[in-house]
Amino acid sequence: MGSDDANTILRMASLATPMALRVAVTLGLPDRLHDQDLTVDRLAGDLGVRPVPLGLLLAHLTTLGFFERTPTGYRTTEFGENLCGDSLTTVLLNLDTAGGRAELAFTELLHSVTTGQPGYDRRHGRDFWADLAAHPPLRESFDRQMAHRLRAGVPHLAAGFGWGRFATIVDLGGGPGTVLAGILAAHPATRGRLVDLDVTTAAATFAEHGLEDRAAVTAGSFFDPLPAGADAYLLVDILHDWDDEHAHLILARCVEAAAPDGRIVVVEPVGGRQAGTEMDLAMLVIFGGRERRVEEFEALAADHGLVLDSVTDAGGRSVLEFRIA
Numbered sequence: 001m002g003s004d005d006a007n008t009i010l011r012m013a014s015l016a017t018p019m020a021l022r023v024a025v026t027l028g029l030p031d032r033l034h035d036q037d038l039t040v041d042r043l044a045g046d047l048g049v050r051p052v053p054l055g056l057l058l059a060h061l062t063t064l065g066f067f068e069r070t071p072t073g074y075r076t077t078e079f080g081e082n083l084c085g086d087s088l089t090t091v092l093l094n095l096d097t098a099g100g101r102a103e104l105a106f107t108e109l110l111h112s113v114t115t116g117q118p119g120y121d122r123r124h125g126r127d128f129w130a131d132l133a134a135h136p137p138l139r140e141s142f143d144r145q146m147a148h149r150l151r152a153g154v155p156h157l158a159a160g161f162g163w164g165r166f167a168t169i170v171d172l173g174g175g176p177g178t179v180l181a182g183i184l185a186a187h188p189a190t191r192g193r194l195v196d197l198d199v200t201t202a203a204a205t206f207a208e209h210g211l212e213d214r215a216a217v218t219a220g221s222f223f224d225p226l227p228a229g230a231d232a233y234l235l236v237d238i239l240h241d242w243d244d245e246h247a248h249l250i251l252a253r254c255v256e257a258a259a260p261d262g263r264i265v266v267v268e269p270v271g272g273r274q275a276g277t278e279m280d281l282a283m284l285v286i287f288g289g290r291e292r293r294v295e296e297f298e299a300l301a302a303d304h305g306l307v308l309d310s311v312t313d314a315g316g317r318s319v320l321e322f323r324i325a
Contacts, residue, residue, distance in 0.1 A: 030083035088148035097141035118288035153315030154182035160314030177202030226257035270318040
């Protein structure tokens with residue numbers, strides 16, 4: 001192996017830059033230096049950190065183009081502005097948010113590959129969902145993360161599948177209600193109900209879109225009995241968060257609640273279609289899950305008497321429609 005190849009591999013494997021970016025966003029450096037030049041000493045005093053280590057952090061990120069030196073300190077560059085404000089990027093990089101905290105589970109990848117178990121529990125002492133329940137700010141940041149992830153794709157998802165066939169849709173684990181609100185707005189004859197552990201944000205979302213008369217919220221878990229008799233039970237980015245054992249429990253609840261001619265609709269980045277290999281590893285270390293392929297979904301669903309009717313790509317995800325055989 002040549003020295004160039006070795007250096008390339010070492011750069012790919014280095015944790016210095018990924019962690020430097022996360023620490024900078026967590027400290028709010030890009031926003032603080034966006035409209036003003038500040039010295040390291042001034043910044044360190046404002047943040048309550050040590051000036052010499054902070055200077056090392058800023059120096060490294062300056063070599064990468066996120067900050068620039070000025071006669072009076074440091075300033076965020078145009079490139080560095082991508083780390084400012086509230087965006088999917090900043091929500092995922094901030095170590096105080098659910099997304100940033102979850103990424104630290106990658107330090108336990110060896111454990112996950114060896115055992116098939118998530119690394120999150122090993123890193124943080126409890127599983128991801130228990131961590132969110134114990135820390136409301138983490139739950140709030142996770143809802144923001146999902147809203148950011150889905151926002152661009154929801155209009156395409158709402159228009160790219162025949163949701164209007166369903167008089168009633170139950171959205172399971174839909175968080176802030178972003179997807180269900182988009183579907184209901186595009187299909188005025190459809191009514192919806194969102195089921196999640198905390199429905200406060202979802203209620204606000206429906207009110208914001210003027211959907212209170214067609215959207216209801218129910219506090220609950222998709223592992224418990226579900227509202228019965230709906231035409232469709234919707235699982236958006238749910239099953240990939242769980243291993244097969246828990247995925248079977250979720251599907252069993254859906255089939256138990258569905259009308260005889262009801263449908264189970266799974267929306268996810270499906271393996272071999274939209275899902276990338278990096279996301280596969282993320283699902284593993286955080287949840288012990290994975291981005292299943294179409295044939296894996298079919299095998300999973302068959303145990304519950306479900307037959308795959310169609311697969312439609314829309315909004316950066318695949319929509320798998322199952323009927324009860």
